[in-house]
Amino acid sequence: MEVSSDNERLYFGKMGYGCQHYRRRCKIRAPCCNEVFSCRHCHNEAASMLSNPFDRHELVRQDVKQVICSVCDMEQPVAKLCSNCGVNMGEYFCEICKFFDDDTEKGQFHCHDCGICRVGGQENFFHCKKCGSCYSIALRDNHLCVENSMRHHCPICYEYLFDSLKDTTVMKCGHTMHYECYHEMINRDKYCCPICSKSVIDMSRTWKRIDEEIEETVMPEDYRYRKVWILCNDCNDTTEVYFHIIGHKCNQCKSYNTRTIAPPVIPQ
Structure with a gap:
């Protein structure tokens, strides 16, 4: 040729x-x-x-x-x-x-635990037994383990991750997705894991801004003392809080990444 x-x-x-x-x-x-x-x-x-x-x-x-x-x-x-x-x-x-x-x-190398060849240099990776895949040594003792975390499809593009040719990233929650799909998600102002709904970046500044908005936004008299049950996506705590149109703050971890699990209750 x-x-x-x-x-x-x-x-x-x-x-x-x-x-x-x-x-x-x-x-x-x-x-x-x-x-x-x-x-x-x-x-x-x-x-x-x-x-x-x-x-x-x-x-x-x-x-x-x-x-x-x-x-x-x-x-x-x-x-x-x-x-x-x-x-x-x-x-x-x-x-x-x-x-x-x-x-x-x-830098090809065969990982016997993965059962396939990887790239990037064997000295730069370790195999996490629980996650069931090779990760960068920067993640050794520095990631949340999720069993078989790479043996699923990318939640954005649906390509199988375990033997994908594209780079992958491990989010704070331990779930994985393509690196480029992750950044595309962040660029679209989506900050929750598509799999478990936990926050994938530090949201403390955003939570502070929501605090300020709620403080400045007084609810009408009919709704001011109504309460609602919420589930926090970040810490999984369930609690009852005052209903507000802007958002509901978790009493445990102070996150606004919450969802309503019961309608507002009018106090008797």
Whole structure:
């Protein structure tokens, strides 16, 4: 394959082989449909476009048994070196994940607890047993554990997080989502976790501003002494407070991230 531009040289691997996802000198035969693809992501993208929804499926990386050398076209069992021409099919090779990639600057490593290859350098990550995934070492003893927190779909874009190619972030509540989806949510003035509704950033300044607004906004006589039961999304405390049109403050943690669970009650 002739590489025609500097951009393509960055895009493809040594000798000009690879795809938009990886630089490598081999293709894989998908065991699920017996078709040949450059990588599992190429397979999954093609399978997701099939007209019959019952035919759509994803390739299980560990199930790959055969690869085709891109240099000599020899089909063979998965191995780092081609058994026919001897070419190295990928500078990084994982026999477990059947994964090849020339771009070793990604810092690929196989996490045996996750069961898949990760990127970013093994020295920069640790595996949280309870959360069931690799996290940045900055989060060691510095995050709220949620069991299998990465084994779900991003609550914003619905892509499965555990093996997503996109960066993820862990919120204060311990739930996870794509990093870019998180910032898109914040930019739209949404400050609660889409999963558990807890505040994801420090809201103390906002709560103080609401205090001031409530102090300046006197309720009509008919509503001034009515009470309402609320549930705090931040601390899960249930309490009875005075009804106010602007908001209801949790008596326990002083948060306004609350919801009404019983209608206003007129005192007898």
